[in-house]
Amino acid sequence: MGESQQRKKCPICGKPTAEAFRPFCSKRCADVDLNRWLSGVYSVRVTEDEEEDERRDDDGGAPN
Numbered sequence: 001m002g003e004s005q006q007r008k009k010c011p012i013c014g015k016p017t018a019e020a021f022r023p024f025c026s027k028r029c030a031d032v033d034l035n036r037w038l039s040g041v042y043s044v045r046v047t048e049d050e051e052e053d054e055r056r057d058d059d060g061g062a063p064n
Contacts, residue, residue: 008017010025012032017025024030036042 008023009015010017010023010029012024012029015025017023021027021030024033
C-alpha cells in the first residue's frame with residue numbers, strides 16, 4: 001500500500017502527495033485548489049432538465 005501512495009501526485013503541481021494534505025502535497029496547493037473553487041474556475045455542469053426542475057421547485061410546484 002505504501003508504494004501506491006508514493007505514486008500519487010498532487011493535482012495542482014504534480015509533486016508526490018503528503019499524508020497530512022492528501023490529495024495535495026502541501027497546504028499551499030490545497031489553498032490554491034480551494035481558491036479555484038471559490039472563484040468559479042471549477043464548475044459543475046447543469047443540464048437544462050435540472051434547471052427546469054429547480055425553477056419548478058422555486059415556484060412551489062405550480063405549472064407554468
